[in-house]
Amino acid sequence: xxxxxxxxxxxxxxxxxxxxxxxxxxxxxxxxxxxxxxxxxxxxxxxxxxxxxxxxxxxxxxxxxxxxxxxxxxxxxxxxxxxxxxxxxxxxxxxxxxxxxxxxxxx
Amino acid sequence: xxxxxxxxxxxxxxxxxxxxxxxxxxxxxxxxxxxxxxxxxxxxxxxxxxxxxxxxxxxxxxxxxxxxxxxxxxxxxxxxxxxxxxxxxxxxxxxxxxxxxxxxxxxxxxxxxxxxxxxxxxxxxxxxxxxxxxxxxxxxxxxxxxxxxxxxxxxxxxxxxxxxxxxxxxxxxxxxxxxxxxxxxxxxxxxxxxxxxxxxxxxx
Numbered sequence: 001x002x003x004x005x006x007x008x009x010x011x012x013x014x015x016x017x018x019x020x021x022x023x024x025x026x027x028x029x030x031x032x033x034x035x036x037x038x039x040x041x042x043x044x045x046x047x048x049x050x051x052x053x054x055x056x057x058x059x060x061x062x063x064x065x066x067x068x069x070x071x072x073x074x075x076x077x078x079x080x081x082x083x084x085x086x087x088x089x090x091x092x093x094x095x096x097x098x099x100x101x102x103x104x105x106x107x
Numbered sequence: 108x109x110x111x112x113x114x115x116x117x118x119x120x121x122x123x124x125x126x127x128x129x130x131x132x133x134x135x136x137x138x139x140x141x142x143x144x145x146x147x148x149x150x151x152x153x154x155x156x157x158x159x160x161x162x163x164x165x166x167x168x169x170x171x172x173x174x175x176x177x178x179x180x181x182x183x184x185x186x187x188x189x190x191x192x193x194x195x196x197x198x199x200x201x202x203x204x205x206x207x208x209x210x211x212x213x214x215x216x217x218x219x220x221x222x223x224x225x226x227x228x229x230x231x232x233x234x235x236x237x238x239x240x241x242x243x244x245x246x247x248x249x250x251x252x253x254x255x256x257x258x259x260x261x262x263x264x265x266x267x268x269x270x271x272x273x274x275x276x277x278x279x280x281x282x283x284x285x286x287x288x289x290x291x292x293x294x295x296x297x298x299x300x301x302x303x304x305x306x307x308x309x310x311x
Contacts, residue, residue, distance in 0.1 A: 005112065006112050006115070007112075007115060007116060007119050007159070009227060009229065010222050010223055011119065011123075012156070012160070013218070013219075013222035014219060014222065015123045015126060015127070015156070017215055017218035017219060017222065018127055018215060019126060019127070019130055020214075020218070021211040021212070021214055021215040021218075022127070022130045022131060022134055022211075023130070023134075024207075024210075024211050024214065025134060025207055025208060025211045026130075026133065026134035028203075028207040029134075029203070029204055029207055030134070031194055032139055033188075034139055034143075034181060034184055034185055034188065035133075035134070035139060035142060037181065037184075038133055038142060038143070038146050038181060039133075039134065041146065041150075041173070041177060041181075042130050042133065042134075042146075042149065045149070045150065045153050045173075048153070048169075049153060049156055052156070052157055052160045052162055052165065053160060055160070055162070056160040056161055056162070056234050057227070057229060057230075057231055057234075058227060058228060058229070058231040059231065059232075060231050060232040060233055060234035060235060061232045061233075061234075061235060062242070062246075063162075063234075063235065063239050063242055063243065063246075064246070066162050066164070066165050066239060066243055067243060067246045067247070067251055069162075069165050070165060070168060070243070071254060071258060073165075073168055073169065073172050073173070074172075074258045074261070074262065075258075075261065076172075076173075076177070077172050077176060077177060077262070077265075078261055078262055078264075078265030079265075080176075080177045080180055080181070081180065081265050081266065081269040082265050082268050082269050082272070084180055084181070084183075084184045084269075084273075085268070085269035085270075085272035085273040086272055087184060087188065088184065088187060088188065088272070088273045089272050089273060091187075091188045095190070096190075096192060097188050097190075097192075098192070098194055098195075100194075100195070100197055
């Protein structure tokens, strides 16, 4: 890697892609419900990195990507609050956080 | 100029390594408390990436909202649902992990291919740098005013919804008449409803 040229856009995109894929893997394979919520947060952060990279490299004057990133952060905070509240009431009713046992609506 | 870009590159490499290793730890570690603290580290490193991308306001918002609110919320949830339970073994768990890992690797290569083969319109206009906060404010109060107001309504809805979902209490006395409530109902409020289906169907 050439250390004297500025960071290319593709470096940020690669970082965001790897973070997103790790988040997807965790979302599928986690058995603890709290860890599923954490994986969702990782995926949202990957999307935010993408938005900010495009905003800086391609849309440098009207930084619309940063505005979208702020909206994503807002929605992610709301999602985390509601998701953890659902998780709490689910835990009180079933006394477990194992995703494999949350099968009330399964056929 | 070359010293600045070299510093930038080193910062980027350190932050990227922190993000990737930290997120792997979040997903793979067996102790969920370690995962939660590593998640805080990943959020902080993402805020550093935002600083590299000339977005100081969003970096501050990231630290405040993610590290200060979401991560603390997750830690509280872990404390509230912290019960040692031995997860029952499910068949073909290893097969599922390998298959989903292959799917994620395929997705990763697809994303990389898109990132490296698309002809991005580079170099774009010069980034405005420190005036970004000013420009974000202009956006919020002119062309993004409606989403901005909708976001406040969304936050209010999420707050009320979280309170309604997370509390389950029975008043000791009737709100209107002041009579003491049914004692059985108060005791039932502390028992889980859906654990044993046969017992539940008889008590309800």
